[in-house]
Amino acid sequence: MNYWLIKSEPFKYSWDQFEKDGKTIWDGVRNYQARNNLREMKKGALCFFYHSNEGKEIVGIAKVVKEHYQDPTSTDPNWVVVEIAPFKKLKKTVTLEQIKTQPRLAEIGLVKQSRLSVSALKAHEFDVILELSATK
DNA sequence: GCCAACGTTGGC
DNA sequence: GCCAACGTTGGC
Numbered sequence: 001m002n003y004w005l006i007k008s009e010p011f012k013y014s015w016d017q018f019e020k021d022g023k024t025i026w027d028g029v030r031n032y033q034a035r036n037n038l039r040e041m042k043k044g045a046l047c048f049f050y051h052s053n054e055g056k057e058i059v060g061i062a063k064v065v066k067e068h069y070q071d072p073t074s075t076d077p078n079w080v081v082v083e084i085a086p087f088k089k090l091k092k093t094v095t096l097e098q099i100k101t102q103p104r105l106a107e108i109g110l111v112k113q114s115r116l117s118v119s120a121l122k123a124h125e126f127d128v129i130l131e132l133s134a135t136k
Numbered sequence: 137g138c139c140a141a142c143g144t145t146g147g148c
Numbered sequence: 149g150c151c152a153a154c155g156t157t158g159g160c
Contacts, residue, residue, distance in 0.1 A: 009146090031155075052146060076145050096147080115154060142157080148150085 002039065003121040004047040006062070006084075015049055015059040015089070023065060023085035026118075028074050034118040039068050041082050048112065049128060050119070056096040058068055058129060063087035090133040104128045 005028060008014070018024055029035055041047070045064045051057055066083035098107045103130055109119025123128075 007146095033155095056147075113154085114147070117145090138160090140151095140157100140159090142155105144155085145153085 001044055001123070002040065002042070002128040003123060004041060004045060005050055005108070005119050005121050007046050007052045007110075009118045010051045010054045012119075014051065018049065018060075019086050019089070023082045023083060025072075025083050027071050027081045029071070029079065029081070030072075031117065032129045035068060035080060036077070036114055037118040037120060038080050038082050040120075041067065043067050046087060047084060048124070048126075050102070055093075057093040058090065058095075058133070059093050060089040060100075061087045073077050081130070092133050094110070094132045098132055102128060 005086045009052060013024070027037070029038060041064050042064065043064050047064065048058045048062045049061045051059055051063050062084040063086075064082055065085045068080040068082050070077055071079040096110070097108050100111060105111065105121070105125055110114055113119065
């Protein structure tokens with residue numbers, strides 16, 4: 001099972017909005033690497049939901065409820081979306097600052113490629129973040 | 137196919 | 149608001 005980290009500016013689409021909606025399609029991805037990641041997201045996969053710019057923290061976990069299909073906001077079949085639903089809100093958010101102080105998280109996409117909106121996480125990275133969210 | 141110019145993202 | 153990092157575009 002793979003894990004993922006997806007980013008959104010809370011100004012555009014926040015976790016709170018996500019919870020209100022119950023589920024959402026992750027649309028508007030216009031980056032090939034991010035697109036490739038979307039294509040690999042399997043139903044049931046878990047994704048950390050990160051707020052960029054404002055907050056700069058992981059706020060919750062989403063779950064993939066529908067695998068990729070063509071982005072309805074584009075006519076180009078290259079672009080795809082996935083459907084996700086809120087899975088769990090973190091008790092304690094995990095800030096970028098915390099992540100950066102964790103040697104075990106030095107390699108995650110969020111730090112190494114901060115611009116990528118959908119990045120993959122190793123299982124152990126997922127676990128470390130979970131730990132942080134519970135023990136802050 | 138190279139590379140400079142430009143646009144976008146996101147941390148600070 | 150600035151700037152670094154990175155992706156994309158377009159001229160040659």
